[in-house]
Amino acid sequence: MITPVLPTYARADLEFERGEGPWLLTAKGERYLDFGAGIAVNAFGHAHPRLVAALTEQAQKVWHTSNIYRIPGQERLARRLVDATFADTVFFTNSGAEALECAIKMARKYHAAGGAPERYELITMEGAFHGRTLATIAAGGQAKYLEGFGPAMPGFPQVPFGDLKALQAAIGPATAGILIEPIQGEGGIRVIPNEDLRRIRQMCDEAGILLVLDEVQTGIGRTGKLFAHELAGITPDIMGVAKALGGGFPVGACLATEAAARGMVAGTHGSTFGGNPLAMAVASAVMDLALDETFLPHVNMLGLKLRQKLAMLADQYPRVIESVRGEGLMLGLKCRVPNTDLVAALREEKMLTVGAGDNVVRLLPPLNIGEAHLDEAMEKLGRACAKIDTGLGNEAAAAGAKS
Numbered sequence: 001m002i003t004p005v006l007p008t009y010a011r012a013d014l015e016f017e018r019g020e021g022p023w024l025l026t027a028k029g030e031r032y033l034d035f036g037a038g039i040a041v042n043a044f045g046h047a048h049p050r051l052v053a054a055l056t057e058q059a060q061k062v063w064h065t066s067n068i069y070r071i072p073g074q075e076r077l078a079r080r081l082v083d084a085t086f087a088d089t090v091f092f093t094n095s096g097a098e099a100l101e102c103a104i105k106m107a108r109k110y111h112a113a114g115g116a117p118e119r120y121e122l123i124t125m126e127g128a129f130h131g132r133t134l135a136t137i138a139a140g141g142q143a144k145y146l147e148g149f150g151p152a153m154p155g156f157p158q159v160p161f162g163d164l165k166a167l168q169a170a171i172g173p174a175t176a177g178i179l180i181e182p183i184q185g186e187g188g189i190r191v192i193p194n195e196d197l198r199r200i201r202q203m204c205d206e207a208g209i210l211l212v213l214d215e216v217q218t219g220i221g222r223t224g225k226l227f228a229h230e231l232a233g234i235t236p237d238i239m240g241v242a243k244a245l246g247g248g249f250p251v252g253a254c255l256a257t258e259a260a261a262r263g264m265v266a267g268t269h270g271s272t273f274g275g276n277p278l279a280m281a282v283a284s285a286v287m288d289l290a291l292d293e294t295f296l297p298h299v300n301m302l303g304l305k306l307r308q309k310l311a312m313l314a315d316q317y318p319r320v321i322e323s324v325r326g327e328g329l330m331l332g333l334k335c336r337v338p339n340t341d342l343v344a345a346l347r348e349e350k351m352l353t354v355g356a357g358d359n360v361v362r363l364l365p366p367l368n369i370g371e372a373h374l375d376e377a378m379e380k381l382g383r384a385c386a387k388i389d390t391g392l393g394n395e396a397a398a399a400g401a402k403s
């Protein structure tokens with residue numbers, strides 16, 4: 001019999017009653033170290049007092065008014081995002097997929113407004129993930145998400161990951177732009193090298209097409225920069241953001257240059273809830289924390305330390321971990337055992353992580369954790385790897401005994 005909640009998720013049998021910083025607590029009081037952070041959402045941990053205060057303060061004023069009126073919180077947050085980034089203008093959404101929907105529509109409209117409506121294709125890379133709406137599953141191009149949902153929306157040719165020759169060759173008279181994640185998250189923490197990002201920016205400029213970046217997972221300090229493209233010293237024309245922007249409150253945004261947004265005039269796009277006063281209040285508080293001058297140096301320092309410790313762990317357990325990849329506190333362990341085994345072993349140690357494509361386990365801790373939390377994480381990782389490694393030893397011995 002079907003469950004009252006539509007069974008679209010393969011959920012772990014685990015539930016939490018409350019959170020405190022990097023900890024999630026069950027009703028029985030068991031404490032889990034949260035190195036998944038709701039998949040890179042809870043960038044400032046759980047129940048951060050500044051975020052709780054921002055939400056409760058706004059909750060007593062006004063929750064919703066509709067975008068048929070001015071929303072001061074939107075104007076303030078948009079101004080801050082514009083001041084902190086390449087962008088001149090921002091559209092607010094409730095999720096990452098919606099931020100990408102806006103980005104896709106904007107890229108198409110840009111060319112239509114410029115008299116080239118035949119330019120509607122966004123070239124993507126294999127392993128991409130842009131959300132679960134019909135347009136974003138077409139953009140992601142992954143068979144497992146497309147199957148059974150009718151013909152994929154046209155306009156998303158795909159090239160192999162990191163293949164710049166194929167990317168260059170794919171640019172044609174129908175190309176509106178290139179849509180990529182600077183670091184693929186769901187795809188397995190696959191980093192596009194900085195020089196490749198710079199080359200891709202150049203390709204877009206030469207062809208007169210738009211660079212659209214999906215920074216839904218990489219954004220708001222995750223990689224040690226406010227946005228990952230800053231690592232390469234380039235800027236996009238359009239960018240989707242969500243996940244950490246609300247620190248756990250659902251909110252997304254599509255940022256763009258004035259030029260890229262030229263087609264998006266009144267009536268071309270909208271959302272009932274997008275830019276809701278509650279979301280704006282929390283996201284503004286998130287930006288206060290993210291723009292504090294001590295924040296990014298802290299992420300970089302911890303990212304380097306964690307990476308070093310993980311490299312030592314990989315050396316110690318080469319049968320479990322093949323390599324460490326990523327930037328800042330967006331790190332992946334490429335596994336030699338099924339990644340699900342490591343996620344499960346860590347859960348037994350009361351540490352939460354997230355699986356990804358390419359047999360990777362993602363470590364996405366809150367960005368404001370302390371060094372003591374890293375040490376705790378390493379103890380749990382060490383025990384989980386030792387357990388898996390011992391199991392491998394026994395299996396090898398058992399196989400040897402049989403033959």
Ligand SMILES: *Cc1c(COP(=O)(O)O)cnc(C)c1O
Nearest residue numbers: 095096097129130131185216217
């Ligand atoms: C999570 C994610 C999305 C989709 O965000 P939703 O809020 O789930 O719609 C899109 N792109 C990337 C890179 C993501 O990590």
